[in-house]
Amino acid sequence: QKEVEQNSGPLSVPEGAIASLNCTYSDRGSQSFFWYRQYSGKSPELIMFIYSNGDKEDGRFTAQLNKASQYVSLLIRDSQPSDSATYLCAVPPSGTYKYIFGTGTRLKVLA
Amino acid sequence: NAGVTQTPKFQVLKTGQSMTLQCAQDMNHNSMYWYRQDPGMGLRLIYYSASEGTTDKGEVPNGYNVSRLNKREFSLRLESAAPSQTSVYFCASSELPQETQYFGPGTRLLVL
Numbered sequence: 001q002k003e004v005e006q007n008s009g010p011l012s013v014p015e016g017a018i019a020s021l022n023c024t025y026s027d028r029g030s031q032s033f034f035w036y037r038q039y040s041g042k043s044p045e046l047i048m049f050i051y052s053n054g055d056k057e058d059g060r061f062t063a064q065l066n067k068a069s070q071y072v073s074l075l076i077r078d079s080q081p082s083d084s085a086t087y088l089c090a091v092p093p094s095g096t097y098k099y100i101f102g103t104g105t106r107l108k109v110l111a
Numbered sequence: 112n113a114g115v116t117q118t119p120k121f122q123v124l125k126t127g128q129s130m131t132l133q134c135a136q137d138m139n140h141n142s143m144y145w146y147r148q149d150p151g152m153g154l155r156l157i158y159y160s161a162s163e164g165t166t167d168k169g170e171v172p173n174g175y176n177v178s179r180l181n182k183r184e185f186s187l188r189l190e191s192a193a194p195s196q197t198s199v200y201f202c203a204s205s206e207l208p209q210e211t212q213y214f215g216p217g218t219r220l221l222v223l
Contacts, residue, residue: 008151032209043201043214044154088154090212097142097161097208098169103153 002027002093006102014110019076021087021105026070029094033065033072036088038104044088047074079109113137115215117202123221124192132187132218134202142205143185144212145169145177147198154201160185161208192222 003026013019025033032051036044050056050063050072062075072091076083089102118133136143145157146169156169158177166177174196176188185204189196199219203212 034211043217045214046211049211092209097167098144098156098159099209099212101146101154103151 002091002100004089004091004100004102006087006089006105008103009106010108011105012108012110013079015079015081017079019079019083019107019109021074021076021089021107022071023073023089023091023102024071025089025091025100027091027093028067028070030091031094032092033063034090034099035061035063035072035074036090038086038088040085047087076107079107081109081111083107084109115202115204115213117200117215117218119218120216121219121221123223124189125223126193128192129188129190130192131189132200132202132220133184134186134215135184136202136204136213137183138204138206138213139182140204140206140213141182142208142210143179144203144205145175145185145187146201146203147171147196148201148217149198157187157200192220194222196220197222 034049035047038044048063056063060077064073086104088104090099115136144159146154160179163182202215205212
């Protein structure tokens with residue numbers, strides 16, 4: 001059974017700080033990695049995806065991928081109260097047509 | 112351009128009743144998915160359709176059936192609802208398998 005694991009949190013950070021969210025996965029063959037944000041009572045929405053080792057930046061968000069260690073992380077710089085949500089990591093196992101989602105990390109940004 | 116739409120938004124059923132959840136996308140995507148989300152369990156895949164004309168089981172298919180009616184529509188049927196099927200159901204679509212998935216607003220189902 002392929003697995004994707006996240007710390008459920010809550011992770012509390014003060015406004016303006018960097019929030020660091022981590023995700024580990026079990027399938028060494030996975031090629032693509034996704035981060036979704038889900039506000040309470042709403043549906044997941046894509047923040048970023050990453051395919052290659054290293055960092056990918058998009059505004060205040062940076063995704064980091066380390067395939068050798070099988071983890072992917074999401075950094076949120078200058079965190080805002082509006083970033084308070086659950087962040088879901090999704091990893092399609094190799095040779096499949098589907099995602100495996102982690103259970104999500106709940107982030108609280110304190111004003 | 113509505114994206115992914117789901118109906119109904121909320122439904123209450125009695126044990127043993129049947130119902131169909133509807134999903135439609137207007138993005139010309141090939142792949143469609145049904146998930147359920149329960150507290151502490153994350154999103155779990157029920158069924159998916161990699162392309163029009165194909166459907167496959169996901170992680171938790173028992174008690175459900177699906178129909179890929181055409182490229183736009185993918186429905187989920189509960190033949191005999193059970194309290195364990197109380198959940199929030201999300202439909203999603205992607206242009207191709209393993210690409211970005213776009214989610215509908217969800218259906219909250221309560222089975223008494």
